[in-house]
Each structure stands twice: as C-alpha cells, then as structure tokens.
Amino acid sequence: MQFDTIITRRGTGSIKWDRRPELDPFWVADMDFVSPPCVLDAIQDRLSHGVLGYAQAHAGISEAVLNYLQNRHGATISENALVHLGGLVPALSLAARGFTEPGDNLMTCTPVYYPFLHVGKDAKIDTIAIPHILQGGRWTFDFEEMEKQVSSKTKIFILCNPQNPLGRNFTKAEIVKVADFCDRHQLILVSDEIHCDLVLNEPDQAFFSALNLPQRLRQRLVVLQAPSKTYNIAGMGYAFAVIENPSVRSTFCATRGHTLSEINCLAFYAAEAAYKHGEPWRQELLTYLKKNRDTLTQFVHTELPGCSIPDIEATYLALIDTREAGMKNPAQYLEKDAKVWVNDGAAFGAPDHFRFNYGCPHARVLEGIDKIKASFDRYKR
Numbered sequence: 001m002q003f004d005t006i007i008t009r010r011g012t013g014s015i016k017w018d019r020r021p022e023l024d025p026f027w028v029a030d031m032d033f034v035s036p037p038c039v040l041d042a043i044q045d046r047l048s049h050g051v052l053g054y055a056q057a058h059a060g061i062s063e064a065v066l067n068y069l070q071n072r073h074g075a076t077i078s079e080n081a082l083v084h085l086g087g088l089v090p091a092l093s094l095a096a097r098g099f100t101e102p103g104d105n106l107m108t109c110t111p112v113y114y115p116f117l118h119v120g121k122d123a124k125i126d127t128i129a130i131p132h133i134l135q136g137g138r139w140t141f142d143f144e145e146m147e148k149q150v151s152s153k154t155k156i157f158i159l160c161n162p163q164n165p166l167g168r169n170f171t172k173a174e175i176v177k178v179a180d181f182c183d184r185h186q187l188i189l190v191s192d193e194i195h196c197d198l199v200l201n202e203p204d205q206a207f208f209s210a211l212n213l214p215q216r217l218r219q220r221l222v223v224l225q226a227p228s229k230t231y232n233i234a235g236m237g238y239a240f241a242v243i244e245n246p247s248v249r250s251t252f253c254a255t256r257g258h259t260l261s262e263i264n265c266l267a268f269y270a271a272e273a274a275y276k277h278g279e280p281w282r283q284e285l286l287t288y289l290k291k292n293r294d295t296l297t298q299f300v301h302t303e304l305p306g307c308s309i310p311d312i313e314a315t316y317l318a319l320i321d322t323r324e325a326g327m328k329n330p331a332q333y334l335e336k337d338a339k340v341w342v343n344d345g346a347a348f349g350a351p352d353h354f355r356f357n358y359g360c361p362h363a364r365v366l367e368g369i370d371k372i373k374a375s376f377d378r379y380k381r
C-alpha cells in the first residue's frame with residue numbers, strides 16, 4: 001500500500017520535519033505521502049522542457065478547474081470568475097485589505113486556522129472572533145452571538161468549511177444560514193474551502209460549497225479552493241478564487257498591487273494533473289485517512305481519560321481537548337516531555353487543546369499515539 005511507505009523528509013527543507021529536527025512532528029498541515037503519480041509526471045514533463053520563465057495560466061489549468069467545479073460541486077462557473085493565486089492565505093489577506101477601511105472589522109468563528117485571526121492586522125482592522133458552540137454533539141455556529149456582535153463596521157465574514165481544526169463538514173442548512181446572515185448585514189462572505197476534497201464520509205456527507213448557494217446569496221461571495229491539501233502539493237503554491245460578481249472581483253484583484261509574486265510555472269501543471277487525473281488516488285487516500293482517524297479517535301476515547309476529540313468529518317487534523325484531564329498547555333508539555341511536536345490549540349483560539357496531524361503512514365500514527373500515551377501516563381504520576 002503506497003500510503004504505508006515511510007519516506008524520510010528530514011533534510012529536504014521541510015517545515016514540518018526540519019524546523020525543529022529534535023522533535024517528532026505531527027504538526028503543520030501537510031501529509032507525509034508522495035503525491036499522486038499523475039501529478040509528479042506532469043511536473044517532470046513541464047520541467048523537462050527546461051525553460052522556467054514567468055508563467056501565466058495555460059488553457060489546461062482553467063479547463064481543469066472549471067470541469068472540476070462542474071463535476072465535483074455541480075457549479076457552472078465562467079472562466080472570467082476564476083482568479084488564479086499562488087496560495088490561499090494571501091487571498092485571505094487580500095480580502096481583508098480590499099473590502100475594509102481602517103476602523104472596520106472582520107468576523108470569523110473560533111477555533112480556526114490561525115491566519116484567519118491575523119489577516120485583519122494586514123488591513124489594520126479588528127477581528128471579532130465568535131466561538132463555535134457544541135449542539136447535539138456537533139460544533140456549529142453561534143448565530144445568536146454573531147447577531148449580537150455584528151455592527152455597521154463589520155465588512156467581511158471569513159468561513160472555514162470544512163473546518164480546520166474542528167473537522168466539521170458544515171451542512172447546506174448551516175451554510176445557507178451563514179450566507180443569509182452575511183447578506184442581511186451586507187458582509188463579503190469569504191469561504192475558505194481548501195479542505196473540501198477531504199470529506200471522509202463522502203458520498204453520505206457530501207460537501208456543500210458556497211458556490212451552490214442561491215444566486216441572491218452569491219452577490220458578495222469569494223470562494224477559495226486549492227488542490228494543495230488533498231494532493232499534498234502545498235509546497236508548490238497554487239490556489240484559486242471564484243468571484244462571480246465583477247465589481248467584487250475587481251476590488252479583490254486591484255488589492256494585489258505589487259504584493260504577490262507570479263505563480264510557480266510548475267504549480268499550474270501539478271494542479272491541472274491533480275484535478276484532471278487525481279480522483280482514483282484521492283479515493284484511496286480517503287479510505288486510508290479514515291483508518292487513521294478511527295485509530296486516533298478510538299485511542300483518545302480509550303487511552304486518554306478526560307480528553308475529548310470531535311467527530312471528524314473532514315481533514316486529516318484532530319483537535320484534542322485536554323481540559324477535563326486537567327492538562328494545561330498540552331502541546332508545550334508533549335514537546336518537552338515526549339519530544340512530540342503537535343500544534344498548540346491556543347494559536348487557533350483553543351487553549352488547553354492540541355492539534356494532531358494524522359496525514360501520515362498508519363505506523364507513524366501508532367508511534368505518535370504511543371509516545372503521547374506514555375507522556376500522559378507520566379503526567380498523571
């Protein structure tokens with residue numbers, strides 16, 4: 001099984017493995033798997049041409065993205081609406097800068113992928129962070145609190161769906177309600193859907209993209225997607241925005257100014273191949289990730305008394321709550337005691353939680369949880 005192969009990443013300039021080589025890494029959100037052969041072949045083909053000058057989107061990439069949006073999400077998008085980007089986080093910053101003035105604010109819900117909490121600084125605006133709430137065992141939006149805190153200064157809402165780090169794949173009803181909230185308050189809705197091809201219980205829990213909202217709710221919509229998480233090509237740098245409203249799109253694009261570099265010429269070809277030919281590989285990946293998720297979930301339930309883990313519907317990331325177990329700063333403790341590197345939940349707005357990345361060979365998950373178990377046992381003593 002290709003996903004079982006343990007590949008040495010140390011010494012390859014990997015953020016995950018080389019930043020703190022003394023630690024065993026289960027942190028930053030990339031996977032320890034080789035990308036699909038179709039993607040590697042496309043990169044090699046382009047590379048073998050040998051001339052690597054400035055690149056623009058070739059016909060194949062736009063065609064691949066538009067077909068993908070049609071076939072996977074049932075969204076018919078015109079090519080004009082497509083904005084190619086070298087990464088998704090810069091797009092969050094562009095949105096924050098483009099649609100606000102100093103003194104405005106943006107709203108998002110926590111815990112959330114930490115750049116959501118910081119792009120407001122790029123725009124010199126405040127960030128209103130509304131904690132997600134547990135309802136019937138599932139994390140959802142606190143619409144009451146959102147209504148209380150929204151004001152005429154609030155200009156954008158940044159949504160993370162599927163949710164990193166809670167692993168929720170929000171339902172159509174939830175997304176429609178978020179979009180309706182944004183519409184009533186005239187907010188730009190930025191929907192970060194980078195994890196949308198990592199819904200583990202497909203097709204039973206299909207992903208609902210904001211691109212499928214009714215037209216009246218798509219007037220101020222910026223949808224952001226990328227093949228980078230699913231096909232493990234985050235280091236290539238490619239993402240795209242779909243912005244149907246021309247005036248919203250031109251504001252977004254005008255904000256780029258001279259702040260973004262040209263897109264990597266190899267990345268276009270990697271992304272094209274992923275979307276055109278990566279589906280069988282993605283299916284195998286989902287099966288593999290489900291096994292890792294189930295092992296990790298079972299481990300937390302049976303071996304870490306007092307800790308909890310949400311029902312993970314999507315992503316290869318798990319946010320584990322150690323508060324009931326009486327453990328403060330678990331990420332710091334695990335780093336010191338077990339030399340295991342996990343993300344500190346505090347960065348996402350969830351102190352006393354840690355985020356574990358199970359996008360790795362199963363044997364590595366077992367190694368990680370063994371170390372965590374031994375370390376928790378030492379903590380109790």
Ligand SMILES: Cc1ncc(COP(=O)(O)O)c(C=O)c1O
Nearest residue numbers: 029087088089113164192194239
């Ligand atoms: C929700 C979310 N958005 C964006 C990113 C990063 O996107 P990019 O590498 O394209 O900037 C991540 C990476 O973990 C993420 O989880």
